Amino acid sequence: MSYYFRLKNSALVEFDPDRYTLLINTLQNPPEEITLARADARILELLLLEPGAICSREAIMAFAWDDRVVSAGSLNQSIFMLRNILGDSKDHDLLITVPRRGYRFNSDQLVSPASNIEQPAGQSIVEPPSITRVHLAPAIEKQRLGIAIRLGYLAVSVFALFTLWQLYTGYELPHDLQVAEIKQGALSITAVGKSKQEVDALKADVLSSGIVTDHLRGEVFISRTGSRTNLSCVQKTGDAYNLEFSFREERLISMFEKCLGS
Amino acid sequence: MNNHRAAWRHALIITVIFSACLAALFMTRSVPYENSQxxxxxGHHFMGGDTLDFKERLTISEPSAVISMLERLGDKERHTAVGASLVExxxxxxxxxxxxxxxxxxxxLFDVSRHSELLFSRQYFRLGSILNLAVIxxxxxxxxxxxxxxxxxxxMND
Structure with missing residues (x-):
């Protein structure tokens, strides 16, 4: 559906919101068609949906840029462009700024679709309420849609933050247990202890024991309490085995072999 | 028309993020064991010249857990069953x-004076005590x- 309104120079303008075009008819010159930028056309469409009603800057931005985040400067720029095109850059009589509230279209400039170019200036006919009513419901619906989308994004953002926090706490190992992995070919040795110093010392002892592990496969977990060492293994078959021994009395490599079933 | 298309696009994005979060949450809330499994x-405890053999079984059937142990040293044998409630x-x-x-x-089963550390580690199961199993x-x-x-x-393996 097209909208018709008059400019200050009495030119009749037909605005087609679907094609983003303005057809400007003047008495003196042949009709001129101008294609507006999409956002500019959407702004004009919103203001014309409810002529005379004030549209907030936020509502205009949401409608014109489909809820994309744009700066206030973009809106100012679009209004500036529209006013230039509509010859309203000086007086702002057509696109009226309502301080701290937004913008409205001057409904006095609207004319019925039946009006033609021969109609004298100054005798503009206000668009029948029926035309406006047809567009009011979609406009409200669109505004509500914008709010719903914003609320949806807000809710999903909060949920995403909560999920990230859960992921962080869920995947982080408990602070009261320290582990350090030593990878030796197909064998993985993990030193386990309650403090980092304890684990580092155990890791150093394992490394300095000079064990040859080329023939061993699987996972070994090692911890030490006092003189006793605890070895837990997951053999290559998937079976688990556990050994406890004195680090001083037993050779580490033979314990590894027993534990891993080699 | 444009607005409706955009709304659908936004709704789709919101749904995808929501579903991804839900899946991630489901994964983080998973426990490291299979219930009732x-x-x-x-294994063995090497104590000087002696070897204590043991078998252990852990079954967590929410909201309770059972740890069963069978220890054998030479011809002596002892078994223990510990019933527990799952706190967390x-x-x-x-x-x-x-x-x-x-x-x-x-x-x-063993000489306590010679293997005191082993005694301390094995006698800890006390009624009412809380045990923290830190999963590796x-x-x-x-x-x-x-x-x-x-x-x-x-x-342990299942």
Missing amino acids: PYRSE ASRWRIKIKVEDIQASSEEQ PTHGDALCYYILELDRLRC
Whole structure:
């Protein structure tokens, strides 16, 4: 559906919101068609949906840029462009700024679709309420849609933050247990202890024991309490085995072999 | 028309993010064990010239857990069943409270004066005590944990 309104120079303008075009008819010159930028056309469409009603800057931005985040400067720029095109850059009589509230279209400039170019200036006919009513419901619906989308994004953002926090706490190992992995070919040795110093010392002892592990496969977990060492293994078959021994009395490599079933 | 298309696009994005979050949450809330699945393990304690053989079984059937142990030293044998309630279970932590202990014998299988550390580690199961099983990440399906109160490391498989 097209909208018709008059400019200050009495030119009749037909605005087609679907094609983003303005057809400007003047008495003196042949009709001129101008294609507006999409956002500019959407702004004009919103203001014309409810002529005379004030549209907030936020509502205009949401409608014109489909809820994309744009700066206030973009809106100012679009209004500036529209006013230039509509010859309203000086007086702002057509696109009226309502301080701290937004913008409205001057409904006095609207004319019925039946009006033609021969109609004298100054005798503009206000668009029948029926035309406006047809567009009011979609406009409200669109505004509500914008709010719903914003609320949806807000809710999903909060949920995403909560999920990230859960992921962080869920995947982080408990602070009261320290582990350090030593990878030796197909064998993985993990030193386990309650403090980092304890684990580092155990890791150093394992490394300095000079064990040859080329023939061993699987996972070994090692911890030490006092003189006793605890070895837990997951053999290559998937079976688990556990050994406890004195680090001083037993050779580490033979314990590894027993534990891993080699 | 444009607005409706955009609204659908936004709704789709919101739904995708929401579903991804839900899936991620479901994964983080998973526990490291399978409910009612008995985990078994066996091993040896080397004590000088002697070897104490043991078998252990852990079954967590929410909201309770049972740890069964069978120890053998030479011809002497002892078995213990510890009934516990599950206090907390997360990806890396299983917290249980000991509610019941049944042992076939109160006697120790080994010379306590010679192996005091072993005694201390094995006698900790006390009624009402809380045990924290810190789960250790493994590459396979085995359940490996460290009981913080006992300084006991165990790997078990189902």
